[in-house]
Amino acid sequence: MAGGSILGNRVQRKEDPKFLTAGGEYADDLKDPRLDGAAQVVYVRSAVAHGTIEAIDIAGALDMPGVIAVHTAESLGLEPIASPFNPAAARTLLASDKVRYVGEPVAAVVAETWQQAADAAEMVFVDVEFLPTHIDLEAALASDSLIYEAAGSNAVFDTTALGMPENTDADEYFADCEVTVTGRFMNQRVAPCPLEVRASAAMWDEGRLVQWISSQGAQGAKAAFIAANGGDADAVHLITPDVGGGFGAKIDSYPEELLLGPIAKLLGRPVRWRETRSESMMNLGHGRGQLQYITIGGTREGKVTHYQLRAIQDAGAFVGMGTILAPFFTRPMASGVYDIPNIECRTTSVVTNTTPTTAYRGAGRPEATAAIERAMDMFALEIGKDPAEVRRMNLIAKFMEPHTTSIGQTYDVGDFEGALDKALDTAGYADLRAEQQARRESGDAKQLGIGVSVYVEITGGVDPKQEAAKLEVHDDGTATVYTGTSPHGQGHETVWAMLAHDETGIPMDKITLVWGDTDLVPSGGGTMGSRSLQQGGAAVHQGAIELVEKAQELAAQLLEADVADIVLDKDNGAFHVAGTPAVAKSWAELAVASRQQGNELTIDTLFVADMATFPFGAHIAVVEVDTDTGQVKHLRQVACDDAGRVINPLLLDGQIHGGIAQGTAQALLEEVRYDEDGNPITSNLADYGMISSAELPSFEVVHMETPTFVNPLGAKGIGESGTIGSTPAVQSAVVDAVSHLGVKHIDMPATAERVWQAIQAAH
Template sequence: MAGGSILGNRVQRKEDPKFLTTGGIYADDVSDPRLVGAAQAVYARSAVAHGKILSIDIEGAIGMPGVLAVHTAESLGLEPIPSPFNPAAARTLLASDKVRHVGEPIAVVVAETLQQATDAAEMIFAEVDFLPTLIDLEGALASETLIYEAAGSNAVFDTTALGLPENSDTDEFFKDCEVVISGRFMNQRVAPCPLEVRASAAVWHEGRLTQWVSSQHAQGAKAAFVAANGCDDGDLRIITPDVGGGFGAKIDAYPEEMLLGTLAKELNRPVRWRETRSESMMMLGHGRAQLQYVTMGGTKAGDVTHYQLHGIQDCGAFVGMGTILAPFFTRPMAAAVYDIPNIEVRTTSVVTNTTPITAYRGAGRPEATAAIERAMDLFAGEIGMDPVDVRRMNLIPKFMEPYTTSIGQVYDVGDFEGALDKAIEAAGYSDLRAEQAARRESGAEKQLGIGVCVYVEITGGVDPKQEDAKIEINDDGTATIYTGTTPQGQGHDTAWSMLASEQTGIPIDDMTLVFGDTDRVPVGGGTMGSRSLQQGGAAVSQAGAEIAEKAKKVAAQLLEADEADVVLDTESGKFHVAGTPAVSKTWSEVAIAAKQQGDEMTLTTTFVADMPTFPFGAHIAVVEVDIGTGQVKHLRQIACDDAGRVVNPLLLDGQIHGGIAQGAAQALLEEVRYDEDGNPITSNLADYGMISAAELPSFEVIHMETPTFVNPLGVKGIGESGTIGSTPAVQSAVIDAVSHLGVKHIDMPATAERVWQAIQAAQ
């Protein structure tokens, strides 16, 4: 280890042996004794996308074998819950006045077995007065049919609600530009597809509810469960076991989980619920779904001076988190990495009869990046300049102190041109262009495409920008770390143990991580927005340093020395007087001594960040397109992602790899689709094109470190960066491969059919 420090080394993940052998313990695996004999809940769901509920017939389900209870919103006395983003958009946890999308729960059956509950749920029928189904965003915006009548419009949120002006008249805004390009881009709807679908279990014991939930934020979700159960905060405990993927969709609480406590209390027995894959595809919040109208203007020499974006955000059927993602993240990140003096952005959030939109890896930042990177390509094509050259001449110069963009967003540090240079060099860009020219000259059936993306994103920007951490030294000298961040595969156990070991000298294998339990960790910000390392990790490091100082006081007494003379040797994990390491005290001895003095060797601390951090990077994608069939083959992906100081390169690479896979998947394959009646036609993994290793190349990851001043570790977020950089690069590469045929744009996903159609239309 360089310099004796564990940080910066490729330390193998502590988590992996369990997951690769016995496996994780997920919400549906929990075997707590209190759950013995649990009943099973299954939800009856709407088969209609939009309509007024006239009646719900549950009689056929009540008499089915094993059925213990059947409930609707009326029988449970559910009251409408107003949206915090538009109070006029209110709904009940089970549909009551109307149904708003296929799959919305309308009733719940509880039975002795899962099969019995499933059979009974199929006997529930709703009589619905059909209303026009609104699937198309612009159609919903113009329609007289309202999904929430009290809202007065299907546009349920607009940036003007934040006190921001609407975009200027486009012609007037761009009147002094020599070159103006415009485009209409659809950043399509995608499904998160975590390997673990949602599951939950609830039990009341001695007047207190304990509920296990597959969640990214147990502490944040607790308030929703308290409200749903009408109990005091102290009467509810949320436990999050291992989580098999979330990608943002498991931040919020969902109706199916929130009602279990009520059902368990009524039946006086534990109740479990687990969704099917098709239910997950219909009800677990989707991502992206943003229609973008983009205009860019500048000089014929390549200087971009004006940029205008109107993002129309699909909220889906509920006015939830997906409603505000565009205003809160797409708008401030609209300038991206470019020094464009005149920028205007407007966003409008619209409800449709589709699955609600929620956070999805990057949440608003990938949309902002995709919009401006597509515009840059169109601008370069219009003036006949290489897309790399246009980007380079418009990049914000390197800065190592806060920089404010023309849209008003303050970045911490950045070297965008440095990242682009590294990616270009690693890709062999000029050689790729030469090969592309040769293929075009020869009229080859398979043409080469090169896509470039330079990006910056905001991480750790969800309030509050702080995290607590607690470290407890046990009598045997091992340590327990308590964190408010919840891992879903990121490697928190390894990283947090490394950070604590760096400060205490306790081996990482002697540390245990506690998370996702509101009794043991009452306060926590959860895992989202790439905040975990820069806030949760910083808190753990801070706690490690502070508990070491606390321990020195006790060690000084044991060594009969002045505290100022006692040092902690982090390589051996022992305390000794400076200059005399032969006589030392272990962490175990210190912890036992503290307990004998009536104290505990425990310390809780809070780390507070003054601002978010802004990771950045550059991606180069290389694809091959078969002109005759439209088939795309992803040949190379070169990724330079700068997330500040690197704690563990192995974990960094893993996060980049996962992000690239999801980003490339959106560019090439994934899309949630509905028919004209609002029926989902991608409701399982046979119909939905989730990517696999077979469709991906080996990723070429280039490390670059520009430490931030925002936290003592110098780290930034990395969980979403790969997604943000890869999607525009891959999409641009596909378009680039066929641009010489007259193709200027292809919306994602760039499937063989869509590429072939674009070629035919251009010809």
């Protein structure tokens, strides 16, 4: 783009030709010759949700064809690992004293082929003495039967943000409210379902572990692999090839990957492992799983003055990331976009005999938004006012400087009413309400529902809020960008090249991105929490500026001029003295000259942010509900997601589309379920309600940009916003469609059966 910036333009993705033709190279596809002759590992998994292990019989498996070894916690010498969030909750990577959920790894079978290992795994018999099974959160919280006896309770973590003095009675807290509404909401457990299930390969090279993992951040995973294999940081080399989706669940390091190094060392040859889809559904960390009790109070005119949220978080069977991450973000974001003077939020994390929970797209922010948005709807219904207007009168006023809420969270910039107005105008809100009224008056079985949500979320908020980048120019004028973020569908190759090109003028097709290799990129924060562009991208942008400055100094030396007089002609990718463009030095010439002086033309930089950023927006969902059957049809979704300055609108829209699909899926279809004995009954894609394009409308994206001051790009995160805004809007639309029949709330997912039952119960 001669004379202008490429930033802000709809640039096609550099990644797509590879993925659409030859395809990516994923962990299970590796052709590295160092893995030739690798043995295959299959894990024996518990068929019991909770019980004491009496014995593990591996004799039958050892006699099976092709079997090389069968390992247990004892044979591998595994010691209990204490949870950093509750040291009393300790476990071994392979279950040893007891099993805590169906699917927990108990033993590892190593064989020449995967099929031989899978067959032999069926011959390992685990003798378990049954213990009471806890699936229900409140029952687990009240039970004396403990999943971790040393913890003294099934409640393993608490956080509190008080909006009233300790021990104040709730009735007293809401005493001045003219209207109060209470609710019990279940933000149900969901499975991440990445297209690529987990796989890994490991080998030892002269005493050094080399392992390939499907991960959202190889650098962040390294500490766990060092701990599992011993030695120092230099003894572990992790590589992340292409990753087919993560959604938060691939941030964690799991026993199945961590044990491959020790197994390969004992075996003296490489090993490989991959899970089946059913194993993935049972063992890849689940998301959400938060039971919410809310009370909201205020005036009959619609002003909300008090809000109380008590969240009980399902940690699953392990006290891991899911124990603290969702509560950690739910609590500070409890007030959402609203100016509520009195707020209290309490969270309690509870272990259950289910798959451990972990990060899942939004992690705590969607839960907080779902709670306050449902609360606002119920409050509006109670006082008989339009839910959009009740929201409007309670919104925090527009601010372009930091604003701190009554719960203590500081937002950067926000224009919540502006986002709401844009979404309502695009949706034609008044016309939709008129059509809804006409259908109600006609007695039509198919009723229209309109759902409104306004949200704010925190992105890039996990410490340390920083990212490194390295930029290197080669003798042929091409460049390599090294980044600590790790793409799995976000479009980093495109945007990082855009950012580098915009400052250097080096063509995008001559810029290569390197990520996910701890030898080539030793430090990095990975890709999670919508941090990549605002921290990783900002680092590339900063590094490109510094690279140009370094090149200007070298060009000044070669052209025998003052550095202040050296300018970069980005259209031609050459440096010259101002006013004399005919005599210039190209990037290639500068790279050669730098190397001849004993230096590479390279820059290492670190971008540090002072705070998180807070994207916001508003969604309008329109659904049609058949009141005879409860069937829901999603007709429209209007999304105004403000992520600050937009670098590539094409990628922005893609992230919003994916988020809306995922949020709608939770609202209408997805739910991980267990029977009373802890057996998963949604352990494959035939039983689990995955959404497809057939269930989704075309999305109407409304653009709005409110740049942040937190980074030079003015950019905020977008990867999770669509999920956060869409879920409560769709859920509220379903309830709204049948509210005239007396229905006040329907828990997600709003399946036809659940909607029909709510209608019948209201009669």
